[in-house]
Amino acid sequence: MPISANNTNRKSWIEVPADSDFPIQNIPFGVFITKDDVITIGTRIGDCAIDMGALQQLNYFEGIELTDDMFMQDTLNDFISDGKKTWRLVRNRLAELFDETNPKLRDNKEHREIVIFDVKDIEMQLPVLIGDYTDFYTSKEHAINIGKIINNPEKALPLNWFHMPVGYHGRSSSIIPSGIPVHRPMVQSLPNGETTPVFGPSRMVDFELETAFITTDANIMGENIPINEAEDYIFGMVLMNDWSARDIQKWESLSFGPFLAKNFATSISAWIVTMDALEPFRIKGPNQDPAPFPYLLLKGKHNFDINLEVSIQTEKAINTIVSKTNFKYIYWSMIQQLTHHTSNGCRVNSGDLMGSGTISGPTPDSFGSMLELTWGGKTPILLNDGTERKFISDGDTVIIKGFCKNNGARIGFGEVSTKLLPPFLRK
Amino acid sequence: MPISANNTNRKSWIEVPADSDFPIQNIPFGVFITKDDVITIGTRIGDCAIDMGALQQLNYFEGIELTDDMFMQDTLNDFISDGKKTWRLVRNRLAELFDETNPKLRDNKEHREIVIFDVKDIEMQLPVLIGDYTDFYTSKEHAINIGKIINNPEKALPLNWFHMPVGYHGRSSSIIPSGIPVHRPMVQSLPNGETTPVFGPSRMVDFELETAFITTDANIMGENIPINEAEDYIFGMVLMNDWSARDIQKWESLSFGPFLAKNFATSISAWIVTMDALEPFRIKGPNQDPAPFPYLLLKGKHNFDINLEVSIQTEKAINTIVSKTNFKYIYWSMIQQLTHHTSNGCRVNSGDLMGSGTISGPTPDSFGSMLELTWGGKTPILLNDGTERKFISDGDTVIIKGFCKNNGARIGFGEVSTKLLPPFLRK
Numbered sequence: 001m002p003i004s005a006n007n008t009n010r011k012s013w014i015e016v017p018a019d020s021d022f023p024i025q026n027i028p029f030g031v032f033i034t035k036d037d038v039i040t041i042g043t044r045i046g047d048c049a050i051d052m053g054a055l056q057q058l059n060y061f062e063g064i065e066l067t068d069d070m071f072m073q074d075t076l077n078d079f080i081s082d083g084k085k086t087w088r089l090v091r092n093r094l095a096e097l098f099d100e101t102n103p104k105l106r107d108n109k110e111h112r113e114i115v116i117f118d119v120k121d122i123e124m125q126l127p128v129l130i131g132d133y134t135d136f137y138t139s140k141e142h143a144i145n146i147g148k149i150i151n152n153p154e155k156a157l158p159l160n161w162f163h164m165p166v167g168y169h170g171r172s173s174s175i176i177p178s179g180i181p182v183h184r185p186m187v188q189s190l191p192n193g194e195t196t197p198v199f200g201p202s203r204m205v206d207f208e209l210e211t212a213f214i215t216t217d218a219n220i221m222g223e224n225i226p227i228n229e230a231e232d233y234i235f236g237m238v239l240m241n242d243w244s245a246r247d248i249q250k251w252e253s254l255s256f257g258p259f260l261a262k263n264f265a266t267s268i269s270a271w272i273v274t275m276d277a278l279e280p281f282r283i284k285g286p287n288q289d290p291a292p293f294p295y296l297l298l299k300g301k302h303n304f305d306i307n308l309e310v311s312i313q314t315e316k317a318i319n320t321i322v323s324k325t326n327f328k329y330i331y332w333s334m335i336q337q338l339t340h341h342t343s344n345g346c347r348v349n350s351g352d353l354m355g356s357g358t359i360s361g362p363t364p365d366s367f368g369s370m371l372e373l374t375w376g377g378k379t380p381i382l383l384n385d386g387t388e389r390k391f392i393s394d395g396d397t398v399i400i401k402g403f404c405k406n407n408g409a410r411i412g413f414g415e416v417s418t419k420l421l422p423p424f425l426r427k
Numbered sequence: 428m429p430i431s432a433n434n435t436n437r438k439s440w441i442e443v444p445a446d447s448d449f450p451i452q453n454i455p456f457g458v459f460i461t462k463d464d465v466i467t468i469g470t471r472i473g474d475c476a477i478d479m480g481a482l483q484q485l486n487y488f489e490g491i492e493l494t495d496d497m498f499m500q501d502t503l504n505d506f507i508s509d510g511k512k513t514w515r516l517v518r519n520r521l522a523e524l525f526d527e528t529n530p531k532l533r534d535n536k537e538h539r540e541i542v543i544f545d546v547k548d549i550e551m552q553l554p555v556l557i558g559d560y561t562d563f564y565t566s567k568e569h570a571i572n573i574g575k576i577i578n579n580p581e582k583a584l585p586l587n588w589f590h591m592p593v594g595y596h597g598r599s600s601s602i603i604p605s606g607i608p609v610h611r612p613m614v615q616s617l618p619n620g621e622t623t624p625v626f627g628p629s630r631m632v633d634f635e636l637e638t639a640f641i642t643t644d645a646n647i648m649g650e651n652i653p654i655n656e657a658e659d660y661i662f663g664m665v666l667m668n669d670w671s672a673r674d675i676q677k678w679e680s681l682s683f684g685p686f687l688a689k690n691f692a693t694s695i696s697a698w699i700v701t702m703d704a705l706e707p708f709r710i711k712g713p714n715q716d717p718a719p720f721p722y723l724l725l726k727g728k729h730n731f732d733i734n735l736e737v738s739i740q741t742e743k744a745i746n747t748i749v750s751k752t753n754f755k756y757i758y759w760s761m762i763q764q765l766t767h768h769t770s771n772g773c774r775v776n777s778g779d780l781m782g783s784g785t786i787s788g789p790t791p792d793s794f795g796s797m798l799e800l801t802w803g804g805k806t807p808i809l810l811n812d813g814t815e816r817k818f819i820s821d822g823d824t825v826i827i828k829g830f831c832k833n834n835g836a837r838i839g840f841g842e843v844s845t846k847l848l849p850p851f852l853r854k
Contacts, residue, residue: 131599131600132598132599132600134598137682137683158681158682159617159622159681160615160617160624160678160679160681160682161682163615163624164615166679166682166683166686167683167686168595168596168683168684168686169595169596169597169598169686169690170596171559171561171596171773172558172559172599173558173559173648173773173774173775173776173779174648174773174774176648182649183648183649183772185771185772186651186770186771186772187770187771188587188590188591188720188770190586190587195586197587197590199720199722199770202771221600221601221603221610221691221692222609222610222691222848222851223851223853224613224851224853226853245771248771251587252587252593254585254586254587255564255585255587255588255593255684256564256593256594256595256683256684256685257595257682257683257684258683259593259594259595259596260767260768260770260771260773263596263771263773264648264649264771264772264773265648265772293615293626295626340687341687343613343614343615343626343687344612344613344614344629344672344675344687344690344691345610345612345613345691345692345851346598346600346601346687346690346691347600347601348600349600352600421649424649424650424651424772426650426651426653
């Protein structure tokens, strides 16, 4: 089925600001609460949020096989379960409906007022009920940096790293949408040179610049997904800030991987950009040497050229871009991640979230965490308001943005923006 | 509120076999499908499963504030969300209803036929929708054994182990009820002495003898649970077999903790035994030295005297008990586990599952995994059918049982029984 929604010549009758992340070629999916306090599934064009529940009630999806309340739900899980064919039909229909040449909704003022909201008047929610959340560790540059900063520089990458996309389970309950503030966590840690740990507010709260993909129902327990089918099970992508407390992370690394170091919060951008929308931005991934096992062997273009950027906004409302990097640097593609994840028969469901791990580029201004940017806190960053940062301070807002651009076309993710608050005080 | 359901003098008009795990003093909660293909919440007395959805429709919970469809659901999450007071009211009511002196249901043949099923005629389901699953590592004997077998014997326990209940996130989608078979996973591993990994069926599939507790909604994100309140958020316990593939577990331990080594399957017993029912079996835990941080400091009896036993049944249907141990050996109590888990503000919801980690006792016949029982595969176990095992073979069924007993009273969990099948073959 052609992805007619990707037609770059199409314009919408909704005005789209120059350099918007959300031209009519994007058509991402999300969940929001309208100003009338109704929760609905929707999409976005320019600065307009579009109520797809209302569109469905007004029969604008006629001819597409959908359950009656498909878009009048508070998560996208059921829609995602319906599979790629349905995603494409719905996205194509939305593109046609908002095409500047289509009068159907454009010229129906009554319907427009029911369906279209200013994004300033809605409140974005988590787009999916996340059954399970996995975080991978797929950026070679990041893994090498961490190895050098934390461990023995000569053993920067563990022996298994080049043979499989290394990952670990995260906590679904920790995932929040952009805009929800996060409290500095109370943590155990072992001060340098000491043998007795301390307990108190983390002194090393950090962001991690990541992307994540959202899956559909992929398999039954016991069954693996072959690499040539894995792509069909990936619905779309979001930006992610995997908040990390580096002091307890080091302390926890003495036994298993990150636990309380990560599960106090992970923030994601609220609009899921579909893989269909990202199709024009495919790019070849890094050369994989040694060659992966046959079950992970992949040819062709399976990375994506997505510009990523992190800024810190202080309480003085002054913004500083601290990192610019690109998703294309990840060593293990999303397809390889998903294939490996199910290679042992692990069950993957609609709405599961899989993070890339911190994405760092090759140069020091492209590192994806404060830990790397300040090289373990040794070289603070100077912000535009004249203050310095080794890690994130109370009151700082960390903003991650991401967008693709080529031949004048731009598809973006919006942002994931999260303010760090002081430790929670129990009443 | 008194726990009248625990009255040891009470007898039921339902016949209870001698040494049953389910006398009228137990009243566990579960979810099952009846022979009429109806899914319901229920309880069990002796060998009878009791349909609580039907009981509610027939008004037997009159006077207890419950939503209309509380027990006509396919998970216990909403009931658990209602909190300890409701759990206790419902359990007390069930005890009264099935008391041999109460004629109300006993003498109503029509109602009895609607409400009571032979356990052979029902199919147990997962009792809760598990939002998040955490596995702790709380048995000192187990941790020391693993340290000796896997790592440097001189560093058997990581430095952080005595300061906090070490844990890691598991995968909710991997959790299945007793009775569902498990396929031997395909895994990467690094053969001893080699530098290049191989991929194929795991050669070291193992069980882990564990218990797990199920929580209710405990906090909002950012908020911690003080140790003196944590007990209120624990609904009950199940037995758990945390299936493990030791070859990939070793390979994965070079980076983060267990991932594919564990997420192919974790089996739990289907009836949740409430903390109220376990109340008479409280016992003091091991002495904690060094003293825990104040936020984890606990006085009184917070462990439980629960006998645990693992047997392997081969395809010849011959059974061999391979381990007998006790829950009382865990070093960090469930209360300390939950308190630590939320100490950084991590959100805990109704239906979350938290495992104890493998429970090993002090003697070699009380170890909770084949890895320990055969000391890394060095000393195979002789089974009663004359065959030997280093790990679990295809066709073996691993059965974990657990029960409490004192002063003639017995409260049990039933069992978690899981057959290991050969690797899944894709059609």
